[in-house]
Amino acid sequence: MSPKQFKSIKGTHDILPEISWKWRQLEYFLHDFMSHYGYREIRTPVFEETELFSRSVGEDTDIVSKEMYSWTDQGGVNLTLKPEVTAPVVRSFIQHNLSGVNPNTKVYYWDALFRRDRPQKGRWRQFHQFGVESFGSAFPEQDGEVILMAYQFFKKLGLTEFTLKLNSIGYSECRNSYRTALTEYLKPYFSDLSETSQKRFQLNPLRILDTKVPHEKEILNDAPNIVNYLSVEDVTHFEEVQALLKTNNIPFELDPQMVRGLDYYTRTTFEITSNSLGAQNALCGGGRYDHLVEKLGGKPMPAVGFAAGIERILLALEHIQTGWKPLSTNVYIICLDEESRSAGFTIAEELREKGISTETDLLRRSLRSQMREANRTGVKLAVIIGEKELQSQKVQVKDLHKGEQSEIKRESLIDHIVHLNL
Ligand code: HAM
Numbered sequence: 001m002s003p004k005q006f007k008s009i010k011g012t013h014d015i016l017p018e019i020s021w022k023w024r025q026l027e028y029f030l031h032d033f034m035s036h037y038g039y040r041e042i043r044t045p046v047f048e049e050t051e052l053f054s055r056s057v058g059e060d061t062d063i064v065s066k067e068m069y070s071w072t073d074q075g076g077v078n079l080t081l082k083p084e085v086t087a088p089v090v091r092s093f094i095q096h097n098l099s100g101v102n103p104n105t106k107v108y109y110w111d112a113l114f115r116r117d118r119p120q121k122g123r124w125r126q127f128h129q130f131g132v133e134s135f136g137s138a139f140p141e142q143d144g145e146v147i148l149m150a151y152q153f154f155k156k157l158g159l160t161e162f163t164l165k166l167n168s169i170g171y172s173e174c175r176n177s178y179r180t181a182l183t184e185y186l187k188p189y190f191s192d193l194s195e196t197s198q199k200r201f202q203l204n205p206l207r208i209l210d211t212k213v214p215h216e217k218e219i220l221n222d223a224p225n226i227v228n229y230l231s232v233e234d235v236t237h238f239e240e241v242q243a244l245l246k247t248n249n250i251p252f253e254l255d256p257q258m259v260r261g262l263d264y265y266t267r268t269t270f271e272i273t274s275n276s277l278g279a280q281n282a283l284c285g286g287g288r289y290d291h292l293v294e295k296l297g298g299k300p301m302p303a304v305g306f307a308a309g310i311e312r313i314l315l316a317l318e319h320i321q322t323g324w325k326p327l328s329t330n331v332y333i334i335c336l337d338e339e340s341r342s343a344g345f346t347i348a349e350e351l352r353e354k355g356i357s358t359e360t361d362l363l364r365r366s367l368r369s370q371m372r373e374a375n376r377t378g379v380k381l382a383v384i385i386g387e388k389e390l391q392s393q394k395v396q397v398k399d400l401h402k403g404e405q406s407e408i409k410r411e412s413l414i415d416h417i418v419h420l421n422l
Contacts, residue, residue, distance in 0.1 A: 011116070011125025013311075021326040022314060026157075027110060030130050033156065034108045037149055039132055042107040044088035050078040056087040056292055058263025060203040067115040081114040084262065086289070086305055087296070089133045094298035104136040110310075122280035122312050131286070131307030135293070138302035140237055143268045143288055144244035146304045150272055150284050151250050157313070158320050162274045162283060165255040166245075168238040168267050169206075170230040172291075178229040179205055189219050209257040212279070225256045234267055241268055264289040270306070274316050283316065284308030329357040330422040332374035336367055336386035344385050347395075350414050356422060375400060380422050383413070 008014055015023055034041070050070050057063050069081040082088055089107060092098070098105045110130045117123055132149060134142055147164070154162050169175055183205050186193070190201060193208070197216060200207045209220060230238070245252055252270075260269050269287035277283070286306020293301035331351055335344035344360050351358040359377065361370045367384075374382045384396035395413055398405040408416050 009125070011119035013124060013126075019314075022317070022324065023310070025322070025324045026310065026313065026317075029157065030108075030110060030153075033149075033153055034132070037106070037145070039106045039108040039134075042089060042092065042109050043111075044082070044085065044092050044109070046112070047079045047081050048088050048091065050080040052087050052091055052296070053080055053083060056090065056262075056264050056296060057084065058204075061207075061261055061263055062117075063115060063261065067117050069114045069116060082111070083113055083115045085109050085111050085113070085129060085131055085307060086133060086262075086264070086292070089305075090292055090296050090298070090303070093133075093135060093301075094293060094296060099135060099299075099301060102136075104134070106132070106134045108132045120280065121278050122309070122315055124311060128310035129307040130310060131284075131305060133303060133305035135301055135303045138290065140240035140244060142302070142304050143237075143241045144248075146286065146306055147241070147245060147252075147268075147270055148248060148250055150270070150286065150306050150308065153308070154272060154283060154313075157317065158322055159274065159283075159316055160320070161276050162272050162316075164250065164252040164270060164272050165258050166242070166252045166268070166270045167226070167255050167258040168230060168234055168241075169226060169259065169265060169269055170234040171266050174229045174231055174234065175206070175226075178224065178226050181224040181229065182206065182208075185223050186219070192216075192219065204263075206259045207261065209259045210261065220257060223257075227254075227256050237267055260285055260287060264292045264295075266290045268304070272308075274312075276316050276319050277312055280312065282309070283312055327357075328378040329359045330379060331356055331358040331381045331383060331417065332370070332377065332379040333358060333360040334367065334370040334374065334382055334384045335361060336384070340385040340387065340390055343390060344383070347383065347385070347413065351417060354414060354418050356417060381417065381420070383417075 053068060054064050059065065063083050068083050070078065072078050089109065093105060108130065110128070112126055112128050114126055116125055119125060132146060134146055151164055183201065186201060186205065186208065190198065193201065193216060194213050197208045197211055211217060258269060258271060265287040267288045267290070271285040272283045273281040274283050275281065284306050288304045290302040293299070293303060333344040333348050335341040348358040348360045361373065365373070371382065380399065380401055382398045382400055384398065389395045393410045394407045395410055396405055397408050397416070
């Protein structure tokens with residue numbers, strides 16, 4: 001019996017060489033973009049104490065109640081693979097007293113996350129996000145900058161089909177009165193609600209607003225509007241955020257039914273969706289979370305952030321021309337016999353030392369298949385070495401893009417190629 005072959009775990013995926021270069025391009029783009037806004041990168045561990053997430057994201061959320069990969073380690077500590085990055089960043093912010101270094105700490109990340117949700121297009125059990133967290137300002141400029149960054153990121157990437165949706169859910173006092181109003185409104189429809197919504201009715205009724213079930217959406221058409229439950233200060237803050245976006249030509253839609261699936265938000269929440277994605281259409285989501293730092297043991301500290309799904313961004317980019325190209329090597333050394341293989345091996349390394357990316361055949365293939373391989377990889381130049389070339393101390397240099405071939409002295413080969421500025 002042949003040994004078992006292993007497959008990647010359901011909901012996880014390999015990033016193969018055919019696609020990994022796009023990931024790298026996107027990552028370069030991200031680092032460059034963030035440097036323009038003065039955000040600096042932060043990296044946190046893959047796992048944290050489980051309680052960090054239950055206390056921040058919320059016990060009754062889908063993420064904490066059913067999607068986390070959690071276990072108890074040999075020391076009896078309850079640990080969880082991070083399902084999101086805001087809580088770990090806040091933990092790190094408090095632990096290292098980052099606000100002592102900079103009262104407006106602005107960080108970004110690119111990370112792998114884990115949620116045991118039902119896999120489908122654009123939804124994975126291990127997925128990747130980049131995101132930003134900005135600490136220290138309770139003013140609308142902080143919301144404005146973070147939302148503007150999310151919008152500009154997608155615009156500068158070249159995406160066109162996306163919509164920014166904005167809402168304010170106020171502070172918890174007004175959310176409590178809204179929660180009461182919403183449950184009062186939904187009570188007569190309770191038996192018409194799906195099982196999921198009936199559960200949410202008990203635990204977290206605001207999450208019912210997130211339903212995708214058509215007849216529930218109809219029921220919600222006349223539901224009370226959260227905006228009417230906001231305090232005067234919340235409304236003023238929200239209006240100032242909107243004014244900032246308008247002044248800077250950032251189009252948005254108000255969506256009073258947009259609730260986020262995490263409990264830590266206060267006041268502004270937002271999402272950017274794309275029609276090209278299918279059911280999982282959220283490219284990014286975020287908002288203000290003014291009470292989380294305190295809730296996790298830090299000093300009271302206002303904060304705003306967002307995170308975007310990398311897999312979904314790459315799906316959306318399939319519909320547009322990015323102008324990105326995979327990196328290919330510049331030179332392929334083709335060797336026709338044993339002696340030339342040894343010479344070619346050395347030439348390849350001499351070229352690499354001059355900064356010229358070079359490959360050579362390691363499979364001892366025929367001239368034809370080495371040439372086919374050179375063309376397949378898209379190199380610009382092939383250097384051909386055989387017995388004749390070794391005797392005459394000259395090699396053939398073929399420009400594969402132009403189809404021109406010339407004979408170059410071995411001693412001047414490296415300089416010749418360097419001067420071609422490939
Ligand atoms: P979130 O809405 O849970 O927010 O996730 C943000 C983004 O991550 C989503 O809009 C989506 O693009 C992507 N995403 C989420 N789950 C999956 C999945 N299973 N597969 C693929 N992509 C996924 C947060 O995580 C918050 N921490 C955002 C935040 C940062 N709020 C304030 N700061």
